[in-house]
Amino acid sequence: MRNALIILTICLICTMMQSCMPRTSIMPIAHGNAGDIIVVMSNENWQAEAGDSLRAIFSEYCPNLPFEQPIMDLHQISYDKFVEINQLHRNIIFFEKVASQSEGVFKVENDKYAKNQTFVRITAANQTEFVKTLCQQRDSISKLFLSADRDRYINSYSKTRNAVGEKQLADTFNISISLPVEYNIDEFLDKFSWISFETKKTTNGIFVYEYPLTDTTDLSVEQIIAMRNKVLEKNVPGSRDGSYMTTETKFDYPSTETVMHNGTNTAVVHGMWKMHGDFMGGPFVSYSKIDEARKRVVCVEGFVYEPNAPVRDKIRNVEGIIYTYSLK
Secondary structure: OOHHHHHHHHHHHHHHHHHHHHOOOOOOOOEEOOOEEEEOOOOHHHHOOHHHHHHHHHOOOOOOOOOOOOOOOEEEEEEHOHHHHOOEEEEEEEEEEEEOHHHHOEEEEEOOOOOOOOOEEEEEEHHHHHHHHHOOOOOHEEEEEEEEHHHHHHHHHHOOOOOHHHHHHHHHHEEEEOOOOEEEEEEEEEEEEEEEEEEEOEEEEEEEEEEEOOOOOOOOHHHHHHHHHHHHHHEEEEEOOEEEEEOOOOOOOEEEEEEEOOOOOEEEEEEEEEEEEEOOOEEEEEEEEHHHHHHHEEEEEEEEOOOOOHHHHHHHHHHHOOOEEEEE
């Protein structure tokens, strides 16, 4: 009897303590595939100008891919279908009608229902104002979701990294880069490193190389392609005699932009690679930086090879790794 009273007293004390403690809730992690966006609006609006305006932005084909794929895949659902499983999706665009609102409002609500979620709410009185507001944000909204997917890739890399490979690259090239544990350094040649992650179907590769900085170096796309072709012809042979990796310029010319990236002016090039003397090919992306202190140009580039398959998200995955690259 005495023991029973002691146990009951302990249980009561624990219950009282628990009720006095502040309640905490753990936010779920956003789910869904990279490159997917859930659009919440009525079926009527989706089939009309509101849906057309979204498709005009996200259904354009990505450049520099072997297969036609849209920038992102849109999946429309009506408001009654916006229940918990859809509320936890990684990328959401929500159209909210507010009749009293004089003009549309574009608002980003990160982590609204889940961690690592990008939630865009566009409130407007009608479809016309929705389209007007969306057009004003046309460039920024696609970059917003693409950047969010990239940051999720980078976040996943940070959990398991190849510290040995990172140090080897740092010691050799004086760069910093987050290298996932699945990626192995296959070769170190003359100022050239080949890193890869291979499955039965896919090859994800990363090259790191450098070349001297001269008075004529300007990081134009033509110069980057010329140096790339020279380096790859020397270091990346194919399986057939005389074959080697090079750049596709006849049917799909690379695109380039110059951005400030990790504190350094950087030329970012997206294009297609091919195997001279063979029939292999796929997308690539390269980040070239001028290292004034060491009088050199350092290029980190990634490529994907998976024949007869869409590879949009795979090359974006690889670019997530390259995005962590900086000069030391």
